[in-house]
Amino acid sequence: MNEVVSQFEYASGAISRFSNPNHAGSLNSQTDTASAQAGSRDRGASVRFWVQMHNGRIVKMRFQAYGCPHFIAAAQMLCEWAVGRSALELLQWHWQLVQGDLEIPAAKRGKLLLLEDAVRAVAAEIDALC
Amino acid sequence: MHVNNETGVIQDIAAVGAICRERNVLFHVDAAQSAGRLPINVVEMNIDLLSCTAHKIYGPKGIGALFVRRNPLLGLEPLIVGGGHELGLRAGTLATHQIVGFGAAMELAFNERTTDATRIGRLRERLWQGLQVIPTIELNGHASLHVSTILNVAFHGVEGESLLCSLDELILSAGAACSTGSDEASYVLRALGRSDQQAQSSLRFSLGRFTTDHDIDIAIAAVTREVSRLRSLAADVP
Numbered sequence: 001m002n003e004v005v006s007q008f009e010y011a012s013g014a015i016s017r018f019s020n021p022n023h024a025g026s027l028n029s030q031t032d033t034a035s036a037q038a039g040s041r042d043r044g045a046s047v048r049f050w051v052q053m054h055n056g057r058i059v060k061m062r063f064q065a066y067g068c069p070h071f072i073a074a075a076q077m078l079c080e081w082a083v084g085r086s087a088l089e090l091l092q093w094h095w096q097l098v099q100g101d102l103e104i105p106a107a108k109r110g111k112l113l114l115l116e117d118a119v120r121a122v123a124a125e126i127d128a129l130c
Numbered sequence: 131m132h133v134n135n136e137t138g139v140i141q142d143i144a145a146v147g148a149i150c151r152e153r154n155v156l157f158h159v160d161a162a163q164s165a166g167r168l169p170i171n172v173v174e175m176n177i178d179l180l181s182c183t184a185h186k187i188y189g190p191k192g193i194g195a196l197f198v199r200r201n202p203l204l205g206l207e208p209l210i211v212g213g214g215h216e217l218g219l220r221a222g223t224l225a226t227h228q229i230v231g232f233g234a235a236m237e238l239a240f241n242e243r244t245t246d247a248t249r250i251g252r253l254r255e256r257l258w259q260g261l262q263v264i265p266t267i268e269l270n271g272h273a274s275l276h277v278s279t280i281l282n283v284a285f286h287g288v289e290g291e292s293l294l295c296s297l298d299e300l301i302l303s304a305g306a307a308c309s310t311g312s313d314e315a316s317y318v319l320r321a322l323g324r325s326d327q328q329a330q331s332s333l334r335f336s337l338g339r340f341t342t343d344h345d346i347d348i349a350i351a352a353v354t355r356e357v358s359r360l361r362s363l364a365a366d367v368p
Contacts, residue, residue: 010295018295024363037367041327044289046367066364068291 010069013077013101018069023079025062026050034129036121039114041066047075047114049122051082051090053129058082058090070108074098074115087126093119132170133163136318136334137271138280140168147176156204162186166239167247167277172197178204184228188339189235193228242339250337251278253346257335258283260350264357270319270332281335284319285353288360290330296356300349302333 010018027033027050034053039046045067052060061079065072077098082090095112098104104112132143143159150157158179161170165182172180180197184190198204198219206219213221239246258281261267270282285293294302315329324332335349 015295018292021363026366040368041287041364044327044330046364048367064364064367066367067289069295072292072363 009103011101011103014070014073014103017073017076017102021063021072021076023062023076024064026064027052027060027062032129034122034125036118036125038118038121039067039111044068045071045111045114047071047118049075049079049118051122051126053087053126056086058085058087067111068108070102070104071111071115073102074104074112077101078115078119087123090119090126091123131160131163132168133161133277133280134271134318135163135280136316137282137322138163138276139272140164140275140277143170143177144175150178151176163277163280166236167243167279172199184232184235187235187239190228190231193225193232195232246339247278250339250341253337253341253343254278254281254335256343257281257337257346257349260346261353264354267357268328270322270324279337281337282319282332283335284324284328284332285357286328286331287364288331288357289364290332292360293331293333293353293356296360297352299352302335 026048027035029035030052032053033050035048035050037046037048045065047063047065047067050060050062051058061082063075063079065075074095078093081093081097094116095104095109098112099109131141133140147157147159149155156178157176158181159170159175159177161180161182163186164170165180166187170177170180177197178199181194182197183194185192198206208219208221210221215221215224258269261283264285266286268284268286270284271280315324315326316332319329319332320326333353
């Protein structure tokens with residue numbers, strides 16, 4: 001193999017979360033579980049979140065994602081942040097919260113808005129559980 | 131382009147040359163990927179101009195060569211003027227060390243051409259066969275009309291940058307190395323009928339004189355593992 005590619009530099013926080021996304025996966029559909037999706041593969045990024053609620057708090061959050069390493073790392077970091085929070089607090093999530101750790105290049109930040117869309121959608125689904 | 135740099139497909143240069151000659155059209159061949167690897171006869175192939183480069187055959191970077199048919203004169207105009215060097219075509223002191231290095235590399239490439247092609251071709255086939263345990267992959271290129279040094283494969287359902295990033299034990303490319311820095315889908319693969327997404331999910335493997343069986347085994351294992359991981363990471367997203 002003899003051609004070198006380096007399209008983007010990756011921060012260690014991005015690489016570690018992309019390589020070991022321990023919130024990746026899904027949750028079975030139950031009465032205390034909500035799920036929502038945003039984006040599409042055709043547009044280069046798509047994500048689905050599953051959340052399990054208990055006493056008004058998120059006790060588990062899982063995601064599946066198609067996208068670049070920064071997008072996957074941001075979905076993972078969002079899950080880390082969300083566990084223990086309420087649906088109302090979840091709605092406060094915005095992409096700048098991951099920028100410091102992930103050092104996302106400006107050209108890719110638009111895709112992170114899909115995560116905000118998915119968060120809003122899943123928060124609405126949580127409301128529907130109640 | 132004698133050999134496409136992304137897919138490794140060999141074009142029928144002799145046929146193109148015959149058409150050009152018949153219609154009195156000058157014929158320039160980009161032989162960057164083929165010089166030193168494939169037989170080239172500029173007379174029989176009706177080639178008027180042919181360019182090649184040293185670094186593709188383990189020569190020094192920064193030196194290339196342009197063959198210019200002598201008769202009849204083509205009337206080329208110099209881009210760099212100011213001296214009479216290189217028959218008035220390019221002013222400036224000749225980089226003798228680069229020229230000698232290029233010549234030595236070409237001599238080695240020519241002498242080792244058959245041995246290299248056989249050995250690297252076997253490695254390429256080993257890689258391609260090994261990768262076929264992965265579901266829904268496709269060869270980008272031609273099954274038989276290709277050089278031994280390039281294998282381009284589409285891994286459907288996997289995002290290209292994530293796949294590249296996952297394969298940090300390999301050094302490979304999602305397209306042409308000269309186009310890196312752009313996240314646009316390869317125009318070569320799109321011209322073959324691949325969608326933007328399929329083109330971005332393709333990897334070009336480049337093999338060479340120093341590639342070993344062990345390298346190939348590492349590549350097969352790593353790509354198989356990471357394609358599976360990334361597909362599972364996106365199993366239920368549309």
